[in-house]
Amino acid sequence: MLNTFKQAPFYLDEQAIKWVKDTYKNFTTEQKIGQLFNLMVMQNSPDELAMIKKIQPGAITKFVTGSLETEINTINKIRHLSNTPLLISSDLEGGSMSFSFGAQVPNQLALAGLNDKKAVDYCTNVIAQEAKLLGINWSFTPVIDINKKFKSAIVGTRSYGSDIHLIKSMSQANIKILQQNNIAATVKHWPGEGFDDRDQHLVTTVNPMTKDQWDQSFGKLYQSAINNDVKAVMSAHIALPQYTKLYEDNQEQWWRPASINKHLNQTLLRDELGFNGLVVSDASTMAGVSSFSNRETVCVETIENGCDMLLFCQDPLQDFDFLLNGLRNGQLSEARLEQSVLRILAMKASLNLHHPSQDLSVDAFKQLTQSDYAKNIKKINRSTPHLVKNKSDFLPITVESKKRVLIISEGIKNIFSPHPIPLQVNEMLIKKGFEVVEFKAGISLQPENYDWILYLFSNESGLLKSRIYIDWLSLHAGFMESMYRPWVDLPTVMVSFGHPYLLYDAPSVPVYINAYCPNSDVQQAVVDALVGEINFNDQAAIDPFCGLDQLKY
Missing domain, CATH: 3.40.50.1700 (Glycoside hydrolase family 3 C-terminal domain)
Structure with a gap:
């Protein structure tokens, strides 16, 4: 498996491959389990920091507050608490997700209305420059969902609209600019949202497409992203019953969400589309998956059925025990654990996280904001x-x-x-x-x-x-x-x-x-x-x- 990391999307050299191999070899079983977690850091609290120190997760997701100084200090502390370099993720979607102390960048739909890929390039580069100075190296963007059901409150302004060709062009630009800035891009929400007007946070949503219909829409979008070396895919709590029914006689299983669906994560995404990067679940606390199975089953099946990383927890220590016990009783296979941890390490190496880095600096961010890095943002905003x-x-x-x-x-x-x-x-x-x-x-x-x-x-x-x-x-x-x-x-x-x-x-x-x-x-x-x-x-x-x-x- 290590040799596949020399190929897309990670393109590791021999030195990086050796780091992945040696790091994995030196991990205890508990340390391997810890790498599967992406923990939420929202309050910058001592409890959150203590949990990171204890579990040693592979990643955190940072919800950025209104204080630059607090953010820089917290991320520096978190990085020092981690024995293995951390993936630090965030929703770099623009709009209301823009950093309050940075440039106020349009959301995806506002940019799509301009029909100008150069504007996407520019705005993504502005976001990336800020994110790097906050220690963020993994973006949960671009959103490549399709605005089909206008009543959907979860797609709307977050997507690039309803035209497949426009979504494809603009998502390609987003991926390219993020990854040129050494930030891993993530396409979401697999296998494709927008044809259901409900919200995965509240219910398992459904993509009703036949396989042929999916191939001509979301299939093209995801294949394009993979061909453009996107490093990660977010597997969401969305069912694709017309595909799952090809492999399942039990009709109840047709409505199994992608996040715990082996047929969607392995057969469709990896085998058919050829994706070789990292698959992260959408937030595992959402009702879109928590309503389908109990918590222990959700934790184990998320990894066993094709996701490499579990996003967010109700109780991190309990979820850690669920995965560890699942490994011991055979519900979580050694093979899937190894595949996932190696991919997580490979993505870290592809971002050069295996090389030493300096602490983040408040002054460096202030110097950026005092430069002309975002001089065109106001003009772009005013045109939307x-x-x-x-x-x-x-x-x-x-x-x-x-x-x-x-x-x-x-x-x-x-x-x-x-x-x-x-x-x-x-x-x-x-x-x-x-x-x-x-x-x-x-x-x-x-x-x-x-x-x-x-x-x-x-x-x-x-x-x-x-x-x-x-x-x-x-x-x-x-x-x-x-x-x-x-x-x-x-x-x-x-x-x-x-x-x-x-x-x-x-x-x-x-x-x-x-x-x-x-x-x-x-x-x-x-x-x-x-x-x-x-x-x-x-x-x-x-x-x-x-x-x-x-x-x-």
Whole structure:
């Protein structure tokens, strides 16, 4: 097996092969088991650090906080706690996942709307430069899911849209730039999401495609990524029943999620597509897999059925015991343990982690941010908002004729924030000379009080959201009010700084804009475009009309 690491995607030389071989040979059984874990570090807590020291995982996933100094210090501590070089992973997806102390990069769907591969190159390079200085050497991107079910809250703004050729081109660019920066890229979510409007965090989702249909869509996307030397694939809690049924008579097994499905991970991914890199499970705590089997079975079957690494734990020490006991009783084979650990070490060597490295530096990151490394990000951000509808040519707006505006908004919604975060559009409009009233429960919606109304939504696609929609009862703060649509009486503009399919809940709104993410440059761009100072984008990588002609009018 070691000789295969000389080939794609790791391309190890003899020195690196020797390091992999010697490191594996010197591991105890417990140390081999530890390498299978990718532990979450979210709170930078002493308990998290103590767990890393005890288990000696092969990887951690870092959720980056708002403090540069804290992040640098924590990663330095973690690296010193590990006896074997660590893979340090993160979701480098842009949008709301951008580092708060770095450049605010558009999410994948916003970039796809520009139909400009050079913009993907540039933004990925900006993210990669920041990530390297934070010690991150493994990105869980690109997302190559397809925007097919518009109600999906987990795909939406995270993907490159719905066109296979565009997704292929842009994901190739993402992979190339990340790995040129010595950061392993990961394509997800295997075997392909977007044809189910549910969320794997909450339920096992289903890709309903026949094998021929899959070959012509996701098959092409994954084959392209493999041909472009992507180092990792994330196997998700998604069933592909039309493929699994070719190997299973028991119909219940057709719905087995990929993360614990040998036919998908081994037969399809490795044997048919020829993938020789690392397979990591999606978060093993998700209901998409935890609802299928008990925890012990999930831990063991994740590795035995083709994943090389277990992502996240409920109780790391208990999960460690599950895998160790599984090895001792034969449920986890020695062969699969060896294959997985060798692949993990090979990926580390492909990233030159077997060579000594210096501690991370706060000053080095600050020097980067003070350079011109991201000088074009503002321009790219400002080019992303898409004008979907502009009935009666209401835009652009002039402050002289439409001075009084009522803004109705629920702020920026983020799963990790207990309360919505205010948008800045209000203040930006005031600076333009508009008189702004912010809607609150009890405020009149009577048309004579305003010249126009502006709805602002900000809910990017993400985990545990189940559905993203306009909750009119909450938004208008009343039973009768929830059924009133002010655009029959007043010019009305609706802007989504996130989920791009809100027209489904407001089909007759006269002016609708998709801005994809709420970073400050994008908010300012929307305001500037509303008053005609810059132009909106006129392209999209998805169908904002959700396949319904009604939404166009």
